[in-house]
Amino acid sequence: MKAIMLMFDSLNKHMLSAYGCDETITPNFQRLREKTVRFNNFYVGSMPCMPARREIHTGRYNFLHRSWSPLEPFDDSMPEILKKHGIHTHLVTDHKHYWRDGGATYHSRYNTYEFIRGQEGDAWKGVVNKPDYQYESGEPEEIKQRRITSRTQHQINVQFMKNEDDHHLARTINSGLEFIRTNQSADNWFLQLECFDPHEPFFVPEKYLKMYGIDDPSVFDGWPPYYFVTESEERKSVIQKYYKALLTMVDAYVGKVLDHMDEYDLWKDTMLIVNTDHGFLLGEHDWWGKNIMPLYNEVASIPFFIWHPQCGQAGESREALAQTIDIPATLLDFFGLDKPADMQGVSLKPAIMSDDAVREHALFGYHGCHVNITDGRYVYMRAPVERNIDELYEYTLMPTRINRRFTPGELQGLTLHPGFSFTKGCPVMKIPAESVMTRGADRFGHRLYDLVAHPKQDCQCRDLSVAERLLVAMEQMLLASDSPDELWGRYGFTDASTPLLGLDPTLVPEFSEYASELRYGMLCLLQHLENSGQDSLVQRLKVCGRPDWTRNDLWQFVLDELPAEQHQAVFYKMALEMRLN
Template structure:
C-alpha cells in the first residue's frame, strides 16, 4: 500500500469546474473528480499556512492555543509516526515557510525531503543591485519580500525553471523510482496558486482580456481600492496559475494511469485555505473575517480499499481528518489526542464523523459551522484580550519571539495534550482586530455567498453553546472563553448576548476628555491602532496620543492623525500604523 498527497496552497474551491465554476480551465481537476470522491463540505481548521500544516501533522486544532509556529516537542507528527512504523515518507515542496524560523521543525519529520527554491520572496538568489521592478498598482508594500521576488524571477525565464514545474518533476521522479516498492507516502506540495500569481504566458493565453494597467499579480492583504478592471485582471492572473497547477496535476494522474497505481495507492488532493480575490471587497486572508471563500475547501480522495469513484459526499470533514486518514490507511495506531477522524468510513460507508466544524486564526474570530449555519464569534472587548500563546518553541513566521515579548512569559501547567510538559504562556497580540466586525451569522442554504448577517437570537444562542462545547472538547484555555464573552465556559443565554451587544456599542463612543470629536471610522481606527500594542504599554500609548493631540491642537480626529502619531514608536509604530492603514481601507 502506498499514498500520495498532492497539496496546493490557496486553491479556491469556487474556481474549480468540479465545484461548479464554468470558466476556469482545469480539465485535470475534472478528470480527478471522475476518479475519486469529491467532498462538498470540507472546512479548514487552523489558519493560515503553517497552522494548517501543524493540523496536517497532528490531527488537532491549534489556533486556540498558538499562532504560526513550529511543531512542538509534544506534538504527534503523522509523517514521523508513519516513519517509525515502517512507512517510508518523502516530502517534495517549494513552500519556503517550512525553512523559516516559524516552520523549521516540519520537514525533518520525514525520512527524506527536497526543497525547491524561489517562491514568494524566498531568500534564494543573492543580488546587491536592486532588480528592475515594474511599477505595481498597489506599490512595493511588501518591502524586502517584494524586492527578493523580483530577483528570483530572473532565474525563472522558462516554464521548466518555474518552482511549480520543478516541484512536480521531483515528485514524479520519486514515484518513478519507487513505484514497485511498498509502504511509502509521498507529500507532493506546491506553493501555488498562492500569490504572487506568476505564470508563463502560455497559461495567461487561456484568459485573454483587455488590460492596459500597470503590472499587478500580487495584491496586498486588505480592502479593495483598485479599479474594477484591475480586480478583473488579478482574477485572470490567479486563474492562469490554477490552470498551470491543473496541468501538473495531470502529470500525476498520468503516472497513476501508466503504472496502475489506482490499485494500491491512496491519492489525496487538498489545500490549506482559499483566497479572496475582491469578493466582499477584500484581498487575501488572515486580516478579515473568514468567509467561505477562505475556509470552504476542495478535497478529493481516491481510496483503493473502497474504489469509490465519480461520487460526491456532503459529510462534514476538516483538515484535522487527514492525519488519521493516512495513519488508518497504513494500519498505524492513531494517537488518543488526535481530534480528527479517518475518512475511510466516510468513503466506504457514508459515515458522518462530526456534527460541526470549528475553525479560525489565533486571536481572530472563533467560527463554527454545522454545514447549514455559519457563526463567527468576535471578542467582546476592543483589546481582544486576554490572549496568550502556549509554546515551547517561541518563533513567529520569519523570526524568533523578541526579548520584550518574552519578558512577561510565565511557565504554565501542562495542557491536556502536552504529555505532562509545562509550557510557556506568552502574552499575544495581533495586527487585525476581530472586535471591529462583531459577531456574524449566515444561513449557507439561503445565502451561500454570505451577504446577509442574520439577526436571530435563538440561533445565535444555539450556535454559541455548540461552539462552547467544541472549544471544551479542544482543551481551549480558560481565557479564550473569557475573550469571547463565554465566562468560564458556562452555557450562554439570550439575555447575556443582548447585554453584551449594548456594551459593545459603548466602546465606539470614545472620549479622551479633551473635547475632541470622532467620526465613526476614526473611532474604529483608534481601536485598531492598539491591536499590536502589548497590554502593559497601552495606557502609555493612550496618554502619549492625548499629549500629541493637545500639542498639535487637534480637535477633529481622523485616521491620518493616528498614522502620523505612530511614527514615534519605531518598529512597534510600524505595526500600529499598519493596523490603522488596514482599517482605513476598511472604512472606505
C-alpha cells in the same frame, strides 16, 4: 499500501470547474473529480499556512493555544508515526516556510525530503546589487519590511526561471513524479507532493496568461495588495486573471500526476488526496488576501478530493462535514495504524463509503480572532468582547514566529504554565501575544450565516435559536480541546449578558450615534491623532465630525487636515477598521 497527498496553497474551491466554476480553464480538476470522491463541506481548522500544516501532522486544533508555530516537542506527527512503522515518507515541496524559523521542525519528520528553491521571495539567489522595489502601505513596519525583502528577492529569483521547466511549480511536480516512477512497484510509502502555487506572487508563464487575454506580462507584478479593494473594475479583473492563469498552470500539472496514476495503475492500491490549506479573497467582500476578519467561506471552505482504493466510489460527491484535522487520522487508518490519543481528527472512511457523518461540527479560526463553528449549514462567528489583546497568550516550547525568533523583549513577560492535556506532562511557556490581526477583531461582532439562504455570506442570519445551539457546541469543543482559561472571558462565554449576535455597544461608546462603519473609522482616526501627539487635530475632528458623515467625509478630512506622509498609513488602518460587512 501507498498514498500520495498532492497539496496546494491558496487553492480556491469556487474557482474550480470541479466545483461548478465556468470562468477558469481547469479540465484536469474535472478529470480528478471523475476519479475521486469530492467533499463539498470541507473546512480549514487553524489559519493560515503553518498552523494548517501543524494540523496535518497532529490532527488537532492549533489556533486556540498558538499562532504560527513549528511542531512542538510534545506533538504527534503523522508522517513520523508512519516512518516509525516502516512506511517510507517523502516530502517534495517549494513551500519556503518549512525552512524558516517558524516552520523548521516539519521537514525532518519525514524519511527523506526535497526542497525546490525560488518561491515567494525564498532567499535563494545571491545578488549583491539588488533591484529597487517601491512599496508603500500603512502596515506595521515589520510586516512592511518583510514584504519589501520578499518582493525584492522574488525579482532576483525569477531572473533564473526563464522557461516553464525552470518554474518552481514545474520543478516541484517533476521531482514528485520522479519519486513515483522510482518507487511505483514498491510498497509502503507516503509521498507529500506540496506546491506553494497558486499562492501569490502570481508568477505565470506567458502561455497561460494569454489564455485569459493578457498579452503583456508586465501589466501586473503578481502581488495582490492584501488591502481593501480600491482598484477599478478593469484593474481588479487583471489581478483575478493572473490568479486564474496560475490556476490553469496548476491544473496542467495536476494532469501529470493523474497521468502517472494511470500509467502505473496506482488506483488499485494507492490513496490519492488533493487538498489545500485555505482559500483566498480575490475581491470578494471588498478585500484581497486572507489575513482579515471575518473568515468567510472563500477562505474557510476548501476543496478536497480523495481516492480510497478500499472504498472506490469514484465520481461521487459527499456532503459530510470534514476538515483539515481529519487528514492525518484518515492516512493512519489507511495504513492500518491507530491514531494517537491526542489526535482530535477522525478517519473519513465512513464518509467516503456512504456519506456517513464523521463529525457534527468543525471549529476554525486565527489565534485571538473570531472563533468560528459550522455544522455545514450555518456558520457562527464568535468575536472577542474585548478591544485589545491583554490577557491573550501563546503557549509554546518553540518560541519562533513566521520568520524570526521571539525577541528578548517578548520573552521578558513569560511565565511557566503547567501544561495542557496534550502536552504530555510538559509545562509550557506562557507568553503575552503580539498580533496586529487580533487588536481589532472585536469590531465585527458575533455573526451567523445561513449558507443555504445566503451562500455568499452577504446577509447575516438572525435566528437566535441556531446561534445558541452553535454557541453551546462551540463551548463543548473548547472544553474538549483543553483551551486556555482566558478564552472564556475573552469571548464572553462566561457573561450571560453578552449578546448572541451583533456587537456589544459598550465597546465604542465615544461614537455611539454614528453608523457602525463610521464609528470605527472615527475611533481609528482619533487614536492615531492622539498617539501621534496631534492634539489640535484631535479637537478639530471632534468639532467637525457629525453622525451623518459618510465614508467619503471621513476620507476627505484626512486628505485636507493630515500631513501627506501620513495618508497611506492612516487610510490603511481606517480601511481595516471600517470593513465591517
